[in-house]
Amino acid sequence: MLAVLVRVTAPTQEVETPNLALVEDVVWAAAEPRDCLEHVTVEVDRGLVSIMTFVRAADKEHAEAQAGALIGRAVHRAVPFRGWRVLECSAVDL
Template structure:
């Protein structure tokens, strides 16, 4: 299992606070399937967005990062968490 750290930045023009860490975490679990290897999620508020650590089961770090990004792309595609975009590691 690998820990993949990411920062999501709020790229919307909407007022802050309409979607936060718990919404992102819920969207990730709702989007996750067995092939994603998601074991655990930690989400917290950081300046300008949400800091994430996704614990992903994979054969190596590169595979874990690819799985995490694919999952995030799906989770951020719709709903209130669509206001976020992946920035960089925190």
Template sequence: MFAVHLTLLDLSTSPTGEAGAADVQGTLWARAVPGDGLEHTRARAVPGGIGLVLYVRAPDQEAAELRAHALLDRALAHGPARRYAVAAAP
């Protein structure tokens, strides 16, 4: 299992809080499929967005990052998570 660290930038004008982090986690789990290898998530509000760690089952770090980004692409296209975009590693 590999940890993939990301920061999600809040594109809206509304303040981000722990509720936003919970929304993102919920959306990730709702959009995850077995092939994503998602084992655990950690999300917390940070200035301007959400700090996110996805723990992904994969053969190596590169594969874990590809799986995490594929899942994020799906998750950020729906529901309350649409207000975020992947910014960079924290």
């Protein structure tokens, strides 16, 4: 299992930042079997959401691709994230 940090940013500072539970629900709702998602943790700050995903993947490159696709899909589908965009997607060593 590999950890990937994905940061998502709001289109403007005036946009309300979703709460932790909503972000987790949106990610799990968007997850598909091919994402191999095992665990999610979330931190929110004004205009920025940091999502640490844990995925089953062969290597860091695949983990980043899986997590990036998942979070991109979640942001695209969820009304509370309308206009938000993925700022960073990086595998991390824990």
